[in-house]
Amino acid sequence: MGRSGVPDPTDDTPAPRRGRPGYDQATVLRRAIELFNRQGYEGTSMTDLAKELGLTKSAIYHHIESREQLLAAALDEALDELTAVVDAAVEPSASGTADSRLRTLVHESVRILVDHLPAVTLLLRVRGNSPVELVALERRRLLDEKLSNLVTAAVAEGAVRTDITPELISRLLFGMVNSLIEWYRPDGPVPQQAIAQAITAMAFEGIAVTQPE
Amino acid sequence: MGRSGVPDPTDDTPAPRRGRPGYDQATVLRRAIELFNRQGYEGTSMTDLAKELGLTKSAIYHHIESREQLLAAALDEALDELTAVVDAAVEPSASGTADSRLRTLVHESVRILVDHLPAVTLLLRVRGNSPVELVALERRRLLDEKLSNLVTAAVAEGAVRTDITPELISRLLFGMVNSLIEWYRPDGPVPQQAIAQAITAMAFEGIAVTQPE
Structure with a gap:
């Protein structure tokens, strides 16, 4: 995935866990599902999702509506x-x-x-x-x-x-x-x-x- | 269950949800399991358990170790x-x-x-x-x-x-x-x-x- 934040569909290496990675929606969804399954949907906060994706609490809303x-x-x-x-x-x-x-x-x-x-x-x-x-x-x-x-x-x-x-x-x-x-x-x-x-x-x-x- | 807090095994009416009901351990466990199943163990806090049992946050530790x-x-x-x-x-x-x-x-x-x-x-x-x-x-x-x-x-x-x-x-x-x-x-x-x-x-x-x- 490029540093510009534009998803590169040919690149499936994990995004770096610092800065503001440009996750595509499919990746965000996949990682969120894994987290929900691991600790339960009710036990997963937006803060947990931000941490999982290596995003700050303010940046997470750029990627996730709710x-x-x-x-x-x-x-x-x-x-x-x-x-x-x-x-x-x-x-x-x-x-x-x-x-x-x-x-x-x-x-x-x-x-x-x-x-x-x-x-x-x-x-x-x-x-x-x-x-x-x-x-x-x-x-x-x-x-x-x-x-x-x-x-x-x-x-x-x-x-x-x-x-x-x-x-x-x-x-x-x-x-x-x-x-x-x-x-x-x-x-x-x-x-x-x-x-x-x-x-x-x-x-x-x-x-x-x-x-x- | 008596007001003294001593469980009366012949009385299976629900305890009143105010004051400091004297739950026996079996009742606490049963209500806790129901709550865990309803909202997930990870999604259930001691505060939730206290609310479910009609206890204050300080009284809950009288009934539940953790x-x-x-x-x-x-x-x-x-x-x-x-x-x-x-x-x-x-x-x-x-x-x-x-x-x-x-x-x-x-x-x-x-x-x-x-x-x-x-x-x-x-x-x-x-x-x-x-x-x-x-x-x-x-x-x-x-x-x-x-x-x-x-x-x-x-x-x-x-x-x-x-x-x-x-x-x-x-x-x-x-x-x-x-x-x-x-x-x-x-x-x-x-x-x-x-x-x-x-x-x-x-x-x-x-x-x-x-x-x-």
Whole structure:
């Protein structure tokens, strides 16, 4: 990043932590999300953000309108991605069975959690303590409703068991997917594709060996 | 609770929010955990705790040694319960197959999550920002290791599939269990026993219908 303050998109070395670095908005957002995840959104002040970015308390407002604006941008990043894959799976013109679309959606969800891990982590820890958070929770609720409807459609096809309600299946299935944020590390031993396959296999076939080996 | 400050265990009406209520330690802990879960541990000051308990800033130290001490007590509550059921499942003298002990452990874990929901919720959101949190994370890691070993034993019995590593099965299985804290409500429509059965059925048999109905 140049000393002029003009972002240089080809330069991804860390900005120096003195003077008045010319952060681009994407970098500010990324660093803010990391800080929110590390010490909690409620536990992060503008002073903390300024320190994290190597800015003075007066310079921070040149880069950040408010904590809430950063939180909203972070939650939108996660929600926009998740909404896109959920809508693709449930839209009336979607091709394939509900069962196959549900399986694809599990894979796509894992991809988004991995690719947007910090933003999704922040989203999944939102409590609803501000208007921004309440809007995010409402968008999550709509996603949950669509997921549950997709499971209901898979049940109607005869592809999914009927002794557990579609709502509960949906919650447990995506609870398993979402647990990724607790233990997935980008440099860990299990590649993303293997995790998506493991989750799909566990959720659809179960872990019990049912046929003699 | 009496005005003398001596706790009356038969009286569970809320203490008055003025003067200097004589909270017992269990009540202080319960209210503190609720506040930590609502606004985050990092976002909760001694002033917040005093306000929540209707105490002055000077009186609060009569009831609370420090925020850390409350956090430690809360995390111990969750960890002691979880450790007890995990140890019962993995101790060398435990009877039954590893497979049956794993199924029992899923049920027992659901029971503890439901019975100690606020404390477990706090535990599962711990980030490791203090010595108290690091100790809790280390205890969680030991539990994860025992869970993974139990799955390994069930694989060795031929009861559990071999194409997913025991570590990953363990993480996903208890990820599904732990997702309870995100959506379980004590007054919700699904009783605890039904949730434990649904999780066990999903995890072991899967949700796919494999036989013609």
